[in-house]
Amino acid sequence: MTPIHFRPNTFFGRRAALASLVLLLLTLSLVLLQGGKEPLREVLPPMAVPAIPNNLSGLTWNAETGTLFAVANGPEYAYELSLKGEVLRSIRLRGFKDTEGITHVEGTLFAVVEERKGILSLFHIPADATEIDHDDVMRLELGKTRKKNKGFETVSYDPATRTLYTMREGKPFVRLAIPLDDQFRPDEIRTSPLPGLRVKDVASIVSDTDGTLWVLSEASSRIVHLDRDGRELRSFRLPIDTKAFQPEGITLGPSGKIILAGEPNILAIYEIP
Structure with missing residues (x-):
């Protein structure tokens, strides 16, 4: 009798291989969206700052003074x-309104955004300053928003390119780049959309030393890390009680620590495992 040779069903074999590949890609995508299996590690759990009464918002790290x-x-x-x-110390911002974001530029120079006015201000905070008058600062009009309380809350500085960055809180998400000249005067504003940013809002941003961008979303309780072109590198869900802590400000501290501040008067420090 002639032996019968069975050939493997290549059609079903390919389908199984394709299904395995799809499952692997979905798993990897889920891991990336969740920031890996390990959450952010607490260095300083969310704690109240009693000396600040309420509405704590923007935050920046000053490496020159080693302070926030x-x-x-x-x-x-x-x-x-x-x-x-x-x-x-406390510095009164006389004449300012709805100050939501702050970033350290160089020396005693800082930039602050006022959301409702749509204004970015550049000014010095000397070591002995206790008050800054709005009439004495350099101002740049960013433009107001039609949506109530959905204006510019964020500001960050990239010293490598001498550029300030800011974003509106609400969609569509667009990053504004503001180059500074040798005298730290703002130049023409450049805009770039971020259609791939999958969050409900943008509460704060901070530039990393490699030119990438960290985005804090208060409504999504997430931190998203974007590359230079605005593509998502990774994402972390914040391990916080949103009823007690509404994160509004983010900065990068020593050794890459992620420092958050927010309402009512909360400060917290994390690190990536």
Whole structure:
């Protein structure tokens, strides 16, 4: 009798291989969206800063002084803090309104955004300053938004390119780049859309030393890391109680630590495992 040779069904074999590949890609995508299996590690759990009454918002790290600078609105103040959350001094921002974001530029120079006015201001905060008058600062009109309370909340500085960045809180998400000249005067604003940013809002941003961008979303309780072209590199869900802590400001501290601040008067520090 002639032996019968069975040939493997290449059609079903290919389908199984394709299904396995699709499953692998979906798994990898889920891992990336969740920032890997490990969440952010707490260095300093969310803690209240009693010396700040309310509405803590923007945050920036000053590597030159080794301290944090934050802004609050209603009343409008800037604060210098230690990494332990101690308020070292308070600076009244006279004539400012709805200060939501702050970034350290160089030396004693800082930039602050006022959301409702749609204004970015550049000014110095000397070591002995206790008050800054709005009439004495350099101002740049960013433009107001039609949506109530959905204007510019964010500002960050990239020293490698001498560029300030800001974004509106609401969609569509667009990044504004503002180059500074040798005298730190703002040049023409450049815009670039970020259609791939999958969050509900943008509360704060901070530029990394490699030119990438970290985005804090208060409504999504997430931190998203974008490459230079605005593509998502990774994403982390914040391990916080959103009823007690509404994160509004993000900055990168020493050793790459992620430092958050927010309402009512909360400071927290994390690191990536």
